[in-house]
Amino acid sequence: MKEIVVISGKGGTGKTSITAALAFLAGKDAVVADCDVDAADMHLLMQPDFARSEDFYSGEVAEILQDECTQCGKCMEVCRFDAISIIDEQYWVDPISCEGCGYCARVCPTETIFNKDLNVGKWFISSIKTGTKMVHARLGIGADNSGKLVAKVKNEAKQLAKELDKEYILIDGSPGIGCPVVSSLSGADFVILVTEPSVSGIHDLKRVYELVKKFHIPAGCIINKSDLNSQKSQSILEYLKEKDIVHLGSYTYDEAFTKSMTQGLTLMEWEDTGSSDKIRESWDKTKQILNTL
Template sequence: MKEIVIISGKGGTGKTSITAALGALAGEQAVVVDCDVDAANLHILYEPKIESSQDFYSGKTAIIDNDLCTDCGICQEKCAFEAIDFKNGRYVIDEVKCEGCSVCFHLCPVEAIRMEENLAGKWFHSKSRFNNEFIYAHLGIGQESSGKLVAKVKQEAKKIASDKNIPFIFVDGPPGVGCPVISSLSNVDHVLLVTEATASGLHDLKRLVELIEYFKLKASCVINKSD
């Protein structure tokens, strides 16, 4: 089994189009994975038939039990992220602002706050119109666990490829050089860098090359839209 990740230093270089073309050519001989979980769009080209979906949980969110709450206000006072508001006569958690640090949980004198697993997104196992096994995911708005979700979909892709004896995995990686990109590069056999013949394309390609060299990975480069 060979895993090839296709990445670019910036959006708009044609990375996803090239991944889609490789997957279309390989057909059932490749598992295709969309690891751009913050803005997945490969499914638009692949028109997949979803076979299964799973919720993705990461981190925790504070929940206030208003039947137990005595409105002392300690939680709001101590919250460093201003995630607790007093509305309509009761304290409520702003789930977008809450970082799951659990300070309020530990400080509540009447144990009216509990920490619950945070639903951060969803991932899908599907079949593309080119007969690929196709894995993709959507990260929820305001969620920060993109690297973990990338690792999850890659793990599922490897399991499917192993179980069905599929020789290739093509990974459509996220743009940039951040955490989800680093996660998409883990344990790959080859990296295909996609850039364009512009000043910004060259600038971001250089940053990617530094990252590839740091991890000592084999790589090739496609200069897209060069004419």
């Protein structure tokens, strides 16, 4: 069983559309996981049935029992997150600022502060239109701990892939280089980087690849909208060569990306505009590489 993570550093490069197309090609051989829990979109193309839905609890938030509070102020003194304030002569916790460290509850002399488990979202296991299963999630509004939810989605996908004896786990990662990305990379066998030939695309590709290198995961790269700036496309190719990243393909700008999306379809189900062949080539290359790992 091989784990493939698709990331991009920069948002809006086509990462999710490409992952969905790859999921279509992988079909029944893969379990699919959407680890971009902060702005999860992949389900819009996969017709999930949300068959199993579970609440996800992670971390805690402090709450003060007003009746028993003696207003000594110790809690406010120790809080490093400015989460406790005095409103109308009473101490209150701002749940958005509270990081759930539990320090206030520990120092409260009258034990009037307790920690509540925090519901940070939901995760789902769905059957999807490609005849396989998908694990996905929805992070609660303004929730912390997206890294933990990513880890949960990944672990559930791993377990499913084992049970169902699947060859691949295909993961849509999140943008950036922070905690959710780190979470989605851990344990991966291969990373697909999706970039675009713009100053931002290159800048973000380099940063996210530095992160991938720390995990010693082999990587391939897809250059999307490659005709937008041929000079920048060329510099990306040179960078890939220098860093020993496999070039998995260059796709020219194609309106089919948004057109198929508006119909809830992957690119592979849309009329052939040339992109589908390119994506098929990328998938074949990826499979070849995975066979040698």
